[in-house]
Amino acid sequence: MMENNKTKMQLFHRLFLPALIFIFITIYFLEVQGLDDPRDRMLITPIYWVMAAFFPIILFQEWKNWKAAKPDKKEKEEEETESYEVDAPLSKKALSFMVSIFLYLFLIEHIGFVLITIIFLPTLMWLLGTKDWKLLVFLPIIVTGALYVLFVIWLEIPLPTGILL
Amino acid sequence: MIDLQSLSEGISMLISFENFFLMIVGLTLGVILAAIPGFTGSLGIAIMLPLTFGMDPLPSLVFLLSIYTGGLYGGAITAILLNTPGSPAAVATSLDGYPMTKKGFAGRALGVAVGASSIGGFIGISVLLVIIQPLAGFALRFGPTEMFMVAVFGLTIIAALKGDSFVKTLYAGLLGILLGTIGMTSSGAIRGTFGSSELLDGIPIIPALIGLFAVSELFFLVDKGYVAKQQINRRNSLEVMDGVKRAFKYPGNILRSSTIGVFIGALPAAGSTIASLVSYNEAKRASKDPSSFGKGNEEGVVAGEAANNSSEGGALATMLVLGIPGSASAAMLLGAIIMQGWTPGPRLFIDHSDVLYGVIFSELIQEILLVVIGGAFAIIAGRIVQVPTRVLIPTIIVFALIGSFAVRNLMFDAMLVFLFGLLGWYLRKNAYPTIAVVLGLILGPLADTELLRSHQLYGEETFAMFFQRPITLILIALTILGGITPFLMEKKKQKKG
Structure with missing residues (x-):
């Protein structure tokens, strides 16, 4: 039962991405059709229709590949693609990394670059497995300081100050 | 072809401690700045431009051009070590440079890159010195139909990419082209911005590149201890x-x-960027073992680096003789020339040939110095891959996000890095080549603009014009050849196999 659900999820992943892309380009295509000057959609229209023709082909290919892929063939398949990333599961580490980036970007403008980076760096390092406290303390200070000197002092590019303002 | 008197005057003006010092500082700055993801040589020139206000024309141009030269190579360092092209021109280098790093040949890849950059750059500048005027004159004959075909020709690289399936590769490439058309058109229409004013200039290429290449790679690397298992x-x-x-x-x-x-x-x-991608593709086509490209073939690194550094010679030709900047960096150099009170255009070379010959000659010296400076920096930078990913990843992600933010001072761009990172990760998980999306993103806007310009010039005759202009016809033939060659090669291989 578990195995069955797993393979169904694999099929979902295979079909989800081309479908998502197709939905996005369809919205874009429909928006562009509303433009007054036909020259503004001269390149977009033919490309959309080519992609629309490819979409069912890709769905069929993915379905065929999913059906053909049996669990005992998995190892061989990975070898053929020569890519370690295909079908690699989303690990807890990778997920927490993604979430932490999102939180960092969300909070940087509120809390400010210096404070959030000093908090973000050791937290992420710890999540990824760093246990050396010296590294957890000094590296964030060095990296944040270096970035501050490079951008704010040397290049005069203001970074978000947040609550420090 | 060469005005020897002006050349000797230029050389005598060039030989001074000040100019050599500026070359070394400029090259070092260019290499370091371009090696930071999100930064490019052109940004380095932009930052340093105000420093040259008080300088004479020769040292000012020598300094800025040194940043340019260093920047053209610098982008390759992170492209090779971390799959993060420091500049768009280093995309082709990452295709084989990073696989070389993964195989444990990071030092060799960096050495090949600096060697090819230096030789390519030297050839480019030598050509500039000799045929500056005829070359620029020929390039001026390129109208919008020719430029459109240059973009389409560049896109044939997608056909040559080896992916899970040819249709999926094309699907990704076409998505890239459509993403490249987002923003305000030259006729003032707004496409696909979904109300975001930050997208009016289109999707910024630097955050897209960093996201698709670097951040997606970090998402995979997070489960690995080191970038590469080797002792270097x-x-x-x-x-x-x-x-x-x-x-x-x-x-x-x-x-x-x-x-x-x-x-x-x-x-x-x-x-x-286009030069390096086209050269990479041609090197692959000419290779006896094209299947090894993309898996760590040093010929790929040689092609990309030789081309992007030699393109400097071509860009300077059109800039100095015609006043047309061939790239963002050339545009800023042109700004420096205007800042000196000189008028760009055909008379520029006639009025200031001695200074400009001096500038061009300094480029030859810079290419030799690049081996020493770039090589030294490569030795230091090569140690990066031995840092554990638990330390490397947090540091890189902060640099990547803040570097992208700094280009336009927009947090939106840092968010784009994250979004493109997710897109790149998901594409790769489903065996879609991210490079196809990048190619579309780079060449899509060019194709779109030139097609519009063609229509503005020729109206209903546009389609017919593509078959009436000889250079366009040659480019069409090359495009067809470029599109079908991978199929023919594959069939030949299958027959042999």
Whole structure:
């Protein structure tokens, strides 16, 4: 039962991405059709229709590949693609990394670059497995300081100050 | 072809401690700045431009051009070590440079890159010195139909990419083109911005590149202890030197790539990125073992680096003789020339030939100095891959996000890095090549603009004009050839197999 659900999820992943892309380009295509000057959609229209023709082909290919892929063939398949990333599961580490980036970007403008980076760096390092406290303390200070000197002092590019303002 | 008197006057003006010092500082700055993801050589020139206000024309141009030269190579360092092209021109280098790092040949790849950059750049500048005027004159004959075909020709690289399926590769490439058309058109219409004013100039290429290449790679690397399983500390300097020597083993590749680089560099708006991608593709086509490209073939690194550095010669040709900047960096150099009170255009070279010959000659010296400075930096930078990912990843992600933010001072761009990172990760998980999306993103806007310009010029005759202009016809033939060659090669291989 578990195995069955797993393979169904694999099929979902295979079909989800081309479908998502197709939905996005369809919205874009429909928006562009509303433009007054036909020259503004001269390149977009033919490309959309080519992609629309490819979409069912890709769905069929993915379905065929999913059906053909049996669990005992998995190892061989990975070898053929020569890519370690295909079908690699989303690990807890990778997920927490993604979430932490999102939180960092969300909070940087509120809390400010210096404070959030000093908090973000050791937290992420710890999540990824760093246990050396010296590294957890000094590296964030060095990296944040270096970035501050490079951008704010040397290049005069203001970074978000947040609550420090 | 060369005005020897002006050249000797230029050389005598150039030889001074000040100019050599500026060359070394400029090259070092260029290499370091371009190696930071999100930064490019052109940003380095922009930052340093105000410093040259008080300088004489010769040292000012020598300094800015040194940043340019260093920047053209610098982008390759992170492209090779971390799959993060420091600049768009280093995209082609990452295709084989990063697989070389993964195989444990980071030092060699960096050495090959610096060697090829230096030789390519030297060839490009030599060509500039000799045929500056005829070359620029030919490039001026390129109208919008020719430029459109240059973009389409560049897109044939997608057909040559080896992916899970040809249709999926094309699907990804076409998505890239559509993403590249987002923003305000030259007629003032707004497309696909979904109300975001930050997208009016289109999707910024730097955050897209960093996201698709670097951040997606970090999402995969997070589960690995190290970027590569190899010991390079002790032998890295020897490997870099060995790599420099190995670059000389491919004279045909270097000559072909440099020629393509000079020519495409001379075409307005084409620039080093397209030059390196086209050269990479040609090197792959000409190779006896094209299937090894993308898996760590040093010929790929040679092609990309020789072309993007030689494109400097072409870009300078159109800039100095015609006043047309072939790239963003050339545009800023043109700004520096205007800042000196000089008027760009055909008279520029006639009125200031001695100074400009001095500037061009300084470029030859810079290419030699690049081996030393770039090589030294490569030895230090090569140690990056031995840092555990638990330390490396947090540091890189902060640099990548803040670097992208700094380009336009917009947090939106940092968010784009994250979103493109997710897109790249998901594409790769489903065996879609991210490079196809990048190619579309780079060449899509060019194709779109030039098609619009063609229509503005020729109206209903546009389609017919593509078959009436000889250069366009040649480009159409090359495009067809470029599109079908991978199929023919594959069929030939299947027959043999």
